[in-house]
Amino acid sequence: MATPSAGLGLKPKHFRDAAACPAAGLWFEVHPENYLCDGGPRLAGLTAVREVHPLSLHGVGLSLAGDEPPDRAHLKALRRLADRFEPFLVSEHLAWSRRGGAYHPDLLPFPRTMSALVRITDNVDAMQTALGRRVLIENPSLYLDLRGHEMSEIEFLSELVRRTGCGLLLDVNNVFVSCANLGGDAEAYLDAVPAEAVGEIHLAGHERDARPRSPLLIDTHGAPVAPEVWALYRRLVHRIGSRPTLIERDDELPQFPKLMAERDIADAVLQSLAPHPDREIAHACAQ
Amino acid sequence: MPALNDLAAFQDAFAGALIGEPTKLTPWLAPDETPPGLAVYRGSTTSGMIDALEANYPTVLQIVGRDWFRAAAGRFAAEHPPTEPSLLAYGAAFGAWLEHFAPSADLPYLPGIARLDRLWTEALFAADAPVLNACDFAAIPPARLPFLRVCVHPAVRWAVFDQGLPGLWLASRAGDSELEIEDTPQAMLVTRPATGIETRLIAPAATTFLKACVGGKHLHRATADTLARHTEAEVSRIFAGLIGAGAFTALR
Structure with a gap:
């Protein structure tokens, strides 16, 4: 298998197309929560894709930013899935969804405080220990201007990286959406990201909130990547170098070739990058 | 008022706001706006x-x-x-x-x-398992078969109704717009042979047979149980139908 370059979020509808697609560097990502079953066609379909392409597991249900340790049974289930599919990346979100035994299936915000940092550091440690590997943590899209933050999102994430050794899954669309919604400078945000921590990049489409009198952008994953987000992406990878990049699409799912065409744009951006100095050094050392 | 850095209090307040009780979240929100x-x-x-x-x-x-x-x-x-x-x-x-x-x-x-x-x-x-076919059963000496147990495949499900709900369900899934409920007992079987999920109507007597199999009874006991409850049942036809549907995974 070639080194993973640009990949696609994988839906069961596209299992056959994905397994048959020979594109070099193509990889796929799934939410592990959608594969926590005993058997059947869904696991079989993912197995067939995994036989030909690298896979990434992108969790949405660990509730790492909640004031309680991650669910042990869920960690065990993730470990079993990771042992079976041997993903090259495993990631989760800087968000919560569980409180008092009930799940609110979304990526919910929280005040970024020192005490939250201590709790979330423990939770990321617990995840990395249970899975026996480094994980990537993703910046979520934000819709609510909370009071009580003690640090910016990128300060919080950088400190989490420093304390746990985790990496970052940088979602460029989420940066764009959060900055548009809460007032922020997306370019400044991306420029402040510690390059060496970024292990994966996400790109997706957003849409304007359809609710009356709402000025918000929504990270719907239901549209092509916006031109502004492509521009931010180019700027980012020109600074930090090539990273596995994923096009996420969950809603209004197009035919596979159309998704591949969008994925190929990211692949072309990555191929166009001049060899990164770090990589040259690594190459020189290897010789 | 909770401290703004009390994560648990924030989560409780936020969970309340999600179900339409935003008052407790007020300390974390900008004033004078929803x-x-x-x-x-x-x-x-x-x-x-x-x-x-x-x-x-x-x-x-x-x-x-x-x-x-x-x-x-x-x-x-x-x-x-x-x-x-x-x-x-x-x-x-x-x-x-x-x-x-x-x-x-x-x-x-x-x-x-x-x-x-x-x-x-x-x-x-449900879990994966091999599916027995008619050849697997044909290989067993006929005199021995009644004294074997058949294991039901882990993906097999069934239900019996006093009315024709399974027929209605199947017609609806097939996209029929004329939906009628027959006034006779009906049973439905769900199986998962290699080709994917299959659903079909089965005789209510077949569910008695399946239940006996799941209960670990030898085939001759399962047959007797079925005939005791459904005197008219054609058990060999029921058995063959279940084999054809992919309901069994092992013989022992």
């Missing part, structure tokens, strides 16, 4: 649960229509939020809940339809 962002989170958590129910109860959805379904599913989700991060199996209690949901009083067959949808979902995610 932020549209709260509606975004409320909308996406609710639609996450409703979408999962739609995926798991497609025949109920087809019969009642999208508006009715989403209204009912929203009420169910508010009363029974998910208790695990995977929504694959979410809504096991939906069928039973519909029995007591006042607006479904005019649709007395709806809980049964939900139950049949549930069997399909359970079969979809």
